[in-house]
Amino acid sequence: MKAAMGAIAHGDVAEKTIQSTGAWSLLPTQAMLSCAIPSHHMNGHLRSMINFPAWLGKNSTSTNASGSSSSSDRTLISIWLPDVTTMACDYIEPLQKAITMPLVQKECKGVREVINFYNHYALTKEDAESINELATWPDQKAAKIETKVKSALTRALNKEHRLLPFAQEGVVEGRREPR
Secondary structure (H helix, E strand, C coil): HHHHHHHHHHHHHHHHHHHHCHHHHHHHHHHHHHHHHHHHHHHCCCCCCCHHHHHHHHHHHHHHHHHHHHHCCCCCCCCCCCCCHHHHHHHHHHHHHHHHHHHHHHHHHHHHHHHHHHHHHHHHHHHHHHHHHHCCCCCCCCCHHHHHHHHHHHHHHHHHCCCCCCCCCCCCCCCCCCC
């Protein structure tokens, strides 16, 4: 490893010389010192499969989750949670259970309990969707909720006039009267 580090250091000296004096004839030497010789000294083999495609998929999922969590940052959740990591590690599972379990176990009879929970914590339907997206565990609780129960919850939320302690984005105004 010491020989590889030495070759890389000499490659850096060659690169600095190339950059400062314009001695482009040193470029093949710099390439050998920076890449080929250190690889030869390390002479290792790739023992495991390259996992870049899997990492790329997981990175995409975490980026989407980060977007979901930042959208719920604009609500009351941001007042009582210090950061997204705390939310994901400590609060997502209990929040998801409180939102989904009454709907799974009691079906339409659990709708009122969930709405009361929404009202108590000033949550919106979008917050609940973000929570379910962030909670990607093997036992997808939200997937077990029947369509008729989801529809009943949506209808009940639309009927109820809820006052939230923050302004919601995308408030749709009524039509303007023609002048």
